[in-house]
Amino acid sequence: xxxxxxxxxxxxxxxxxxxxxxxxxxxxxxxxxxxxxxxxxxxxxxxxxxxxxxxxxxxxxxxxxxxxxxxxxxxxxxxxxxxxxxxxx
Numbered sequence: 001x002x003x004x005x006x007x008x009x010x011x012x013x014x015x016x017x018x019x020x021x022x023x024x025x026x027x028x029x030x031x032x033x034x035x036x037x038x039x040x041x042x043x044x045x046x047x048x049x050x051x052x053x054x055x056x057x058x059x060x061x062x063x064x065x066x067x068x069x070x071x072x073x074x075x076x077x078x079x080x081x082x083x084x085x086x087x088x089x
Contacts, residue, residue, distance in 0.1 A: 008054040012047045015086040018079055019048045026054060052082050
């Protein structure tokens with residue numbers, strides 16, 4: 001059985017920067033961001049560790065089908081929505 005894939009968006013406490021990525025273990029990945037497990041990473045440098053959005057795909061294969069241009073469009077639309085919501089909150 002294949003593991004699900006998650007696309008997620010995180011931000012910092014000031015809600016000034018966002019980061020989008022994909023993982024098969026969302027709770028573990030968020031914990032890695034909070035602990036700054038990879039200190040030289042983009043998310044660690046900008047203290048990005050607050051989950052603001054995630055979406056689950058049935059499998060990495062399903063995720064791969066929306067990869068490429070469609071995935072970038074999904075990310076841009078979701079990023080725009082999240083950024084607008086953060087501005088109004």
